Amino acid sequence: MMVRAAKIAVDIGGTFTDVVLEVDGAQVSMKVLTTYDDPANGVLDGMHQVLAKAKCAAAEIGLVLHGTTLATNALIQRRGARTALLTTEGHRDAIEMAFENRFEQYDIDIDRPVPLVPRKLRLPIKERIAADGEILVPLDEGSVAEAVATLQTQSVESVAIGFLHAYRNADHEQRVAELVRAQMPDLSITLASEVCPEIREFERLSTACANAYVRPLMARYLESLETQLRDAGVRSPLLLMTSGGGLTDLQTAARFPIRLVESGPAGGAILASHVAARCGFDRVLSFDMGGTTAKICLIDDARPLLSRAFEVDRSYRFKKGSGLPVRVPVIEMVEIGAGGGSIARVDKLSHITVGPDSAGSEPGPAAYGRGGDWATVTDADVLLGKLRPELFAGGALKLDPAASRRVVDKHVAKTLSMSIEQSAVGITEVIDENMVAAARAHAMEWGKDNGGRTLIAYGGAAPLHACQLASKLKIERIVIPNGAGVGSAIGFLLAPVRYEVVRSHYQRLQDLDRVVLDKLFAELREEAYAVVHAATSEPLDEARRAYMRYVGQGYEIAVDVPELDVPDFIAAMSSAFDDAYRGLYGRVIPDLDVEILSWTLALGTTVDVAKDVEAPKLEREASAQSVVDLYDPVQGAEVRADLYLRSDLRPGDYLSGPALIVEEQTTSVVTSAYTLIVNQLGYLIMQRRDL
Numbered sequence: 001m002m003v004r005a006a007k008i009a010v011d012i013g014g015t016f017t018d019v020v021l022e023v024d025g026a027q028v029s030m031k032v033l034t035t036y037d038d039p040a041n042g043v044l045d046g047m048h049q050v051l052a053k054a055k056c057a058a059a060e061i062g063l064v065l066h067g068t069t070l071a072t073n074a075l076i077q078r079r080g081a082r083t084a085l086l087t088t089e090g091h092r093d094a095i096e097m098a099f100e101n102r103f104e105q106y107d108i109d110i111d112r113p114v115p116l117v118p119r120k121l122r123l124p125i126k127e128r129i130a131a132d133g134e135i136l137v138p139l140d141e142g143s144v145a146e147a148v149a150t151l152q153t154q155s156v157e158s159v160a161i162g163f164l165h166a167y168r169n170a171d172h173e174q175r176v177a178e179l180v181r182a183q184m185p186d187l188s189i190t191l192a193s194e195v196c197p198e199i200r201e202f203e204r205l206s207t208a209c210a211n212a213y214v215r216p217l218m219a220r221y222l223e224s225l226e227t228q229l230r231d232a233g234v235r236s237p238l239l240l241m242t243s244g245g246g247l248t249d250l251q252t253a254a255r256f257p258i259r260l261v262e263s264g265p266a267g268g269a270i271l272a273s274h275v276a277a278r279c280g281f282d283r284v285l286s287f288d289m290g291g292t293t294a295k296i297c298l299i300d301d302a303r304p305l306l307s308r309a310f311e312v313d314r315s316y317r318f319k320k321g322s323g324l325p326v327r328v329p330v331i332e333m334v335e336i337g338a339g340g341g342s343i344a345r346v347d348k349l350s351h352i353t354v355g356p357d358s359a360g361s362e363p364g365p366a367a368y369g370r371g372g373d374w375a376t377v378t379d380a381d382v383l384l385g386k387l388r389p390e391l392f393a394g395g396a397l398k399l400d401p402a403a404s405r406r407v408v409d410k411h412v413a414k415t416l417s418m419s420i421e422q423s424a425v426g427i428t429e430v431i432d433e434n435m436v437a438a439a440r441a442h443a444m445e446w447g448k449d450n451g452g453r454t455l456i457a458y459g460g461a462a463p464l465h466a467c468q469l470a471s472k473l474k475i476e477r478i479v480i481p482n483g484a485g486v487g488s489a490i491g492f493l494l495a496p497v498r499y500e501v502v503r504s505h506y507q508r509l510q511d512l513d514r515v516v517l518d519k520l521f522a523e524l525r526e527e528a529y530a531v532v533h534a535a536t537s538e539p540l541d542e543a544r545r546a547y548m549r550y551v552g553q554g555y556e557i558a559v560d561v562p563e564l565d566v567p568d569f570i571a572a573m574s575s576a577f578d579d580a581y582r583g584l585y586g587r588v589i590p591d592l593d594v595e596i597l598s599w600t601l602a603l604g605t606t607v608d609v610a611k612d613v614e615a616p617k618l619e620r621e622a623s624a625q626s627v628v629d630l631y632d633p634v635q636g637a638e639v640r641a642d643l644y645l646r647s648d649l650r651p652g653d654y655l656s657g658p659a660l661i662v663e664e665q666t667t668s669v670v671t672s673a674y675t676l677i678v679n680q681l682g683y684l685i686m687q688r689r690d691l
Contacts, residue, residue: 005060005062005063006021006022006023006054006056006060006061006062007021007022007023007061007062007063007064007065007493008020008021008022008047008050008061008063008064008065009022009064009065009066009267009489009490009492009493010043010046010047010064010065010066010067010489010492011066011067011068011264011267011486011488011489011492012034012039012042012043012066012067012068012069012070012264013034013069013264013290013291013292013488014034014069014073014290014291014292014293014339014341014358014360014361015033015034015290015291015292015339015340015341015358015359015360015361015364015460016031016032016033016034016290016291016361016460017031017032017033017034017035017039017042017043017045017046018030018031018046018485018486018488018489018665019031019032019043019046019047019049019050019486019489020050020483020486020489020490020492020493021047021050021051021053021054021056022493023054023056023060026054027482027483027490027493028050028053028054029050029483029485029486029489029490029664029665030046030049030050030053030486031046031393031460031485031486031665032045032046032049033361033362033364034360034361035361036360036361036362038221038224039068039070039221039225040221040224040225040228041228043066043225043228044228044229044232047232047234048232057233058232058233058234059233059234059235061234061236062236063236063237063239064229064234064236064237064238064239065239065241065247065492065493065495066225066238066239066240066241066492067240067241067260067263067264067266067267067488067489067492068221068260068263068264069263069264069292069293070214070217070218070221070260071214071217071218071257071258071260071261072261072262072312073292074213074214074217075116075210075213075214075261075312075324076312078116079217080116080158080213080214080216080217081157081158081188081212081213081214081215081216081217082121082154082155082156082157082158083116083117083121083156083157083158083159083160083209083212083213084117084121084122084123084147084150084151084154084156084158084159084160085117085121085122085123085159085160085161085162085205085208085209085212086123086125086144086147086159086160086161086162086176086180087122087123087124087125087161087162087163087164087205088124088125088127088128088163088164089124089125089126089127089128089143090124091124091164091201092119092122092123092124093119093122094201094202094205095115095117095122095202095205095206095209096115096119097202098112098113098202099202113323113324115209116209116210116213116324117160117209117213120154121150121154121156123146123147123150123151124143124147125139125140125143125144125147125163125172125176126139126140126142126143127139127140127163127172128164129163129164129165129166129168129169129172130165131165131168132168133165133168133169134169135169135171135172139172139175139176141175141179144176144179144180145179147180148179148180148183148184151180151184151187152183152184156187157187157188157216158187158188158189158190158212158213158215158216159180159187159188159189159190159212160190160191160192160205160208160209160211160212161173161176161177161180161189161190161191161192161208162191162192162193162201162204162205162208162209163192164201166191166192166193167192167193167196167197167198167199167204167503167504168504170191170193170194170197173191173192173193174191174193177189177191188212188215188216188219189212190208190211190212190215191208192204192205192207192208194256195207195208195211195256195258195328196208196327196328196502197502197503197504198308198327198502198503198504198598199504199506199597199598200327202325203309203325203326203327204327206324206325206326206327207258207325207326207327207328210258210261210312210324210326211256211257211258214257214258215254215255215257217257218253218254218257218260219254219257222240222250222253222254223254225238226238226250237249237535238250239497239535240252240253240260240263241260241263241264241266241267241492241495242259242260242263242266242328242329242498242499243259243260243261243262243263243265243266243310243328243329243330243331244259244266244306244328244329244330244331244498244500244602245266245269245270245304245306245331245495245496245498246495246496246497246498246499246500246602246604247492247495247496247497247498247535248497248498248499248531248532248535249531249534249535251534252499252531252534256328258326258328259328259329261310261312261326261328261330262310262330262331262333262335264488265288265295265297265331265333265335265488266330266331266491266495267487267488267489267490267491267492267495268286268288268295268297268458268459268487268488268491269286269288269295269297269299269304269331269333269491270304270491270492270494270495271458271481271487271488271490271491271494272284272286272297272299272304272456272458272487272491273299273302273303273304273609274302274491274494274609275456275479275481275683276299276302276454276456277302277609278609278613278681279479279613279679279681279683280613281302281454281456281479282300282301282302283299283300283452283453283454284298284299284300284302284453284454284455284456285297285298285299285439285450285453285454285455285456285473285475286299286304286333286455286456286458287435287455287456287457287458287459287462287466287469288457288458288459288462288487288488289338289339289340289435289457289459289460289461289462289464289465290339290340290459290460290461291339291340291341291358291360291361291364291378291460291461292337292339292341292342292358292360293335293336293337293338293339293358294335294336294338294339294435294438294459294461294462295333295334295335295459296333296334296335296435296438296439296442297331297332297333297334298332298333298442298443298446298448299456300448302609304331304332304333305331305332305333305446306329306330306331306332306558307329307330307331307332307558308327308328308329308330308502308547308558308598308600309325309326309327309330310325310326310327310328310330310332311323311324311325311326312324312325312326329500329502329600329602332446333442334438334439334441334442336355336356336434336435336438337355337356337357337358338354338355338356338377338431338434338435338438339355339358339377339461340365340376340377340378340381340460340461340464341358341359341360341361341364341365341376341377341378342354342355342356342357342358342359342376342377342431343355343357343358343359343374343375343376344374344375344376344377344380344408344411344412344427344430345374345375345411345412346411346412346415346416350415350416352412352416352423352426352427352430353430354377354427354430354431354434355431355434358376359372359374359376365377365378365379365404366379366400366403366404366406366407367379367382367387367389367399367400367401367403367404368397368399368400369398369399369400369403372403372407373407373410374407374411375404375407375408375410375411375412375423375427376407377427377428377431377461378404378461379403379404379407379408379424379427380404380408380423380424380425380427380428381424381428381461381464382399382401382404383401383404383405383408383420383421383424384421384424384425384428384630384631385628385629385630385631385638385641385660386464386630386631386660386667386669387399387464387667388628388643388660388662388667389401391662391667393664393665405420408420408423408424408427409423412426412427421631421638424631425631425633428465428468428633429633431465432465432468432469432472433472435465435469436469436472436473439469439473440473446584447584447585447586450473450474450475451473451474451475452474452475452476453473453475454475454477454478454479455469455470455473455475455477455478455479456478456479456481457469457478457479457480457484457668458480458481458483458484458485458487458488459484459485459487459488459666460485460665460666461666462484462666463480463484463485463661463666463667463668463669464666464667464668464669465669466478466480466668466669466686467657467669467670467671467673467674467686468633468671470686470688471634471671471673471688475688476687476688477685477686477687477688478674478684478685478686479683479684479685479686480661480668480683480684480686481681481683482681482682482683483665484663484665484666484668485663485664485665485666486665494607495607496604496605496606496607497532497535497536497538497604497605498532498602498603498604498605499528499531499532499602499603499604500528500600500601500602500603501524501527501528501600501601501602502524502598502599502600503520503523503524503598503599503600504597504598505520505596505598505599506595506596506597507595507596508551508593508594508595508596509548509570509573509574509577509593509594509595509596510570510593510594512569512570512573512596514564514569517564517599518564520599521544521564521599521601524599524600524601525542525601525603528601528602528603529603532603532604536605538605539605539606540603540604540605541603541604541605541606542601542602542603543560543601543602544560544561544599544600544601544602545558545559545560545561545599545600545602546558546559546561546573546596546598546599546600547559547596547597547598547599547600548573548577548580548594548595548596548597549594549595549597550589550592550593550594550595551592551593551594551595552592556596556597556598557577557580557581557584558580559573559576559577559580560576560580561573561576561599562576574594577594613679613680613681614680615679616651616652616677616678616679616680616685617652618652618654618677619651619652619653619654620650620652620653620654621653621654621655622644622648622649622653622654622655622678623644623648624642624643624644624655624659625643625644625645625648626642626643627640627641627642627643628640628641628643628660629641630658630660630669632657632658632671632672633671634658634671634672634673635672639658639672641657641658641659641660642655642658642659642660643659643660643662644659644660644661644662645661645662645663646661646662646663646668646684647663649661649678649682649684650678651678651679651680651681651682652677652678653677653678654675654676654677654678655670655675655676656670656672656674656675656676656689657670657671657672657673657674657675657676657686658670658671658672659676661676661684668684670686673688673689674686674687674688674689675687675689
């Protein structure tokens with residue numbers, strides 16, 4: 001049998017598991033409901049379906065690419081392991097004191113994020129290391145023995161070990177790990193100096209605790225997935241998508257699962273960047289809406305914003321500081337509980353609220369006919385005609401409009417004395433406004449704006465809401481790429497194998513020591529190569545960044561490091577910092593010294609995407625398959641709308657809203673404010689028109 005070297009990409013979401021098979025230059029995709037008891041079961045179900053559809057054998061798969069929100073959901077829903085923290089005596093409360101500030105100054109009822117590790121499991125160890133790495137207080141192994149006894153009596157499953165200034169000297173952390181492992185060999189152990197070797201105690205400990213909290217869960221899942229793939233006849237490597245937009249090997253993912261915390265959304269951002277590059281869109285807002293969450297990302301010049309910090313479960317009006325901070329390489333985006341399964345209810349003030357909780361896949365929205373009894377966004381979309389019951393999911397899952405009417409009436413309409421249709425409009429309007437507020441807050445936080453951008457929408461629910469989101473943000477153009485319903489999984493197929501490592505090493509710019517810097521980057525390169533080499537044999541590119549600030553400032557900005565052999569390296573670094581600072585804040589501060597706190601090195605394969613698509617040209621008016629009833633928010637009424645099958649549309653076809661474009665994995669709603677044309681790649685390009 002000839003092996004066709006097929007590739008398969010899998011994205012596990014809170015409601016659906018998306019599977020995409022790429023073989024012989026074509027892609028076959030499938031959505032299946034996520035299986036909560038063991039998510040690997042849903043993966044295998046979807047894989048078998050796409051293999052059968054493509055007439056491809058499991059043995060022909062040459063590579064499996066995978067991303068998942070399991071780690072994120074475990075953190076948000078607090079379903080991780082019973083975790084303890086061993087830390088420097090006198091600092092056990094650092095993760096609860098956090099930044100010692102209030103993210104909402106005038107709210108007297110403010111709820112701060114609750115630490116993952118309760119105080120009774122934050123155990124002090126007698127030791128102390130200075131900021132320069134020197135040992136001030138030798139490790140007291142007796143205090144370690146006392147802590148181990150507590151771990152045993154408290155049935156702890158996982159432990160994080162994080163000591164003050166261990167990013168400069170990890171000897172004490174490593175020795176404690178040896179002592180704990182000798183007494184409890186089955187205990188999962190995370191070292192802060194390995195998962196986050198950076199300055200700032202709170203963020204380092206928070207990241208270590210988060211990694212320890214999800215590590216047993218993710219290890220069990222990855223082991224189950226690997227076993228089931230092997231049993232199914234798949235012998236190919238398995239690579240995991242990281243939150244920073246790169247792929248890594250299974251062993252590294254199991255060791256540092258916190259790096260997977262935004263792996264699914266990162267795949268979507270990679271897809272949007274690819275679309276932007278091919279079409280020549282220089283300012284883009286990517287919009288990913290699935291069954292549980294919505295993710296929004298700013299992309300300029302086909303490059304998404306990158307960061308070394310992220311907050312999981314930002315719960316207070318998207319405010320910085322209201323989530324659980326982790327320091328890992330991440331594609332910067334805002335994520336909120338706004339998806340098709342988001343639950344709608346009426347609060348004490350008689351206002352409709354939607355989310356952040358979701359009906360998920362078990363039981364799911366009432367429209368799925370699986371016993372769901374909550375009104376959700378999907379139920380509202382069904383009642384407004386956005387989703388056609390007979391065409392949903394290619395006919396594999398027939399929707400039940402009667403069930404949607406019942407739950408919207410029960411939970412919203414009767415309470416507010418409104419019609420069911422008005423209630424459905426209210427639900428969708430609230431969820432759209434929530435996403436608009438998140439997009440505005442995200443842009444302002446980064447000193448950017450949304451106006452004039454191109455909106456690239458993907459995910460099962462995003463094309464349903466893209467027109468309203470774009471209108472509210474004053475965005476003129478919307479793009480729905482091919483395979484939009486499984487966009488994140490397609491992004492995995494486009495992602496490079498890539499791994500980033502970091503070290504905190506303080507230096508003043510004017511006193512920069514090139515010898516020390518060369519040695520530091522050599523160590524970082526060796527560490528990154530050990531991971532990347534295990535995943536690929538392709539040529540590798542290197543990217544270096546410095547985290548710099550003016551002396552006296554509290555936080556740094558990321559600056560690309562010039563080639564180390566440039567004639568005047570310090571002048572080149574100074575110029576790069578000025579450019580980055582001016583780009584973010586609009587000015588520089590003269591006559592102030594600059595300092596560098598941390599350095600990163602990313603090693604990975606290269607994915608070159610050149611612009612190759614001209615502006616689409618009107619050639620023929622598309623032919624509708626039927627006419628349906630659809631609520632049009634522009635006219636504020638139910639109207640007659642043309643329905644098209646996306647599979648029937650060809651490059652050059654054009655149409656005007658209101659209309660529905662139905663495909664197997666999603667539906668695109670074109671309101672009367674937009675026209676649509678299909679470009680050379682088959683992307684749907686919507687353009688706002690004057691009404």
